[in-house]
Amino acid sequence: MPQTTPRRGGRAREAAVNDSRIFDAARAVFTRDPRAPVAEVAAAAGVGKSALYRRYASKELLLRAVAEDVTRRFVTLIEEAHDALDEGVGAGTVLLQFLTDVVDADLHAVLTATAGLFTPTPSDVRLSRAGAARGEQLVARLHAGGALRADATWNDLNDWVAAIGEVTSFAPERIAPRRRRMVAALVGGLGSAALPLPAPAPAPVDYWPPGLPGFADRDDVPVD
Template sequence: MPTPSDRPPAAAPPRGRQAEAARNDAAILEAARTVFLRDPAAPMAAVAHEAGVGVGGLYRRYAGKDELLQTICGDGLRHFVALAEEAVADLDGGGDAWTSFEGFVRGVVESDVHALTVRLAGTFRSTPELRTLATRVGELVAALVARAQQAGALRSDVTDTDLPMVFEQLTAVRVDDPARTAQLRRRYLALHLDALRAHGGSATLPDGPPTASELRERWDRSH
């Protein structure tokens, strides 16, 4: 086992211009999420204004709107993947099937990552990395649904393609006040979760869950 003296020194925190650049980039990405969720057609100047940086500084960091949208969408997909992988790891460790599934769904809704997919898809050119991430998302969701159903926690007539539509419905719950938006989403998330959980005597869902090609339609527009 390495002793403290054997370990490589911890990386020094960024200083000066490097630290300022990191802060500016974080501000730009947060501003872009805010601006483009509000109006996907907004110009780059609106992002610069929201972030409190100059337009020239914004373009030095991102060559154009496509690159900025690709970045924030990629960040959202990677967060989605991380939430799903955490739920799968919890199941692998013997965690309760419903708790793992519910935690994943809550994490997606509370972090608002699906809103980026719904609002921004079709507004920029996709990339191979984004398509790979989207495929990984689909695989993980399918695995979570299958395992929750095998454990008898999730109703048997729900499919993995139903979940994106559930996320889309909850994403539509949005008012001007972010705190109120979160409160309302928690309310309707509770209703959705109760409907998703396996209950004796639940009414059978009508036939016709969305197909994979229907779910890909937004992304196909952006390719």
Template sequence: MTGTTAGRARQAARNNVTILAAARDVFLEDKRAPISAVAERADVGISALYRRYAGKDELLRTLCHEGLRTFIEQAERAGAEPDDWAAFETFMVGVVEADVHSLTVHLAGTFTPTEEMRADAVRANELAVALFERVRPQMRAEAVPADITMMLEMCAAVRIPDQARTAQLRRRYLAVLLDGLRAGGPLPEPPPTIPEINWRWSTPT
């Protein structure tokens, strides 16, 4: 690879990082925003964006797939913890700090998942359930793996204009939720069902 070619490759990689960051911000504000708004926010030409992404559907899919991969990475890293509760807590904190669910929940149903995404989703669920099973003896008897999804969505819903303060508040309420999972009195009402967790992914909107 020549110096010129390598330089272009580095620039393309930088552009992609900028585009994805801009897309995240734009679509968190308005999931119906046009792809041109992403190019404007990223300060790149629309042609540069289209060279990498065929359209909005592909860009949305890429954003959510990146979040799914981050979820898997956090679960795999946490799984190496020898202490069961520390492993589960490390996983939950890592996912919340990576802000995975803000985007995936917001954009659910707005694009068509690929088979690769579906396979990664299965893998992500397997890892999360495995971490849950490790700490099940320390949890309330009524707790189920689906509670993990709801807890992560609750934390993602905490958002104020100050990003640093948002992160602090999410950690605060995650601590409250984790403490609530530990063995104690019975939980009220039935736990969430899988259809209740997955309903938003059924039809693109």
């Protein structure tokens, strides 16, 4: 008897589509104004405010869901870079593709804008920690492959991606090409360390307020 793949129900499909639209809208709205009301997100997503509140009863819950979605997408890109190295793709090519993919996905901006405004979910914390560990492993492999200068850290890569993500244009079609041009220029200068990088490497406190439960100090949440 042939096996069939269960189909998602109509409501489940609709919820997934709405979530995607809501998350995309929330990233754009909260990056522009992290204190914007949920009603502004609903309008940008093209869904009713009541429908959004049925899904996410508060702005805190929406921010937490958006952050977890961003983390999951970022970890997927990290794993794709590892897969490419496993398949024998050159380290320099992997570094360029990874940074380009991350910049194109434009994931960092909303987390930077909303840092400290919500408490991450335990699953987001676990995923973030696991992703950071895999990111450190990726950097080690890129070091070993000669694609990344020895004093460049995982947090450095995140800083550079976030900075490139700030590049914009009054002609929207020019934003992605401008960012990719900067990624290519950055990668071109990362292969050798003629001069050491000044100052200490970035640290967790640079991304999340000290004393507030979050990614930098959630020791109560296990990784696995």
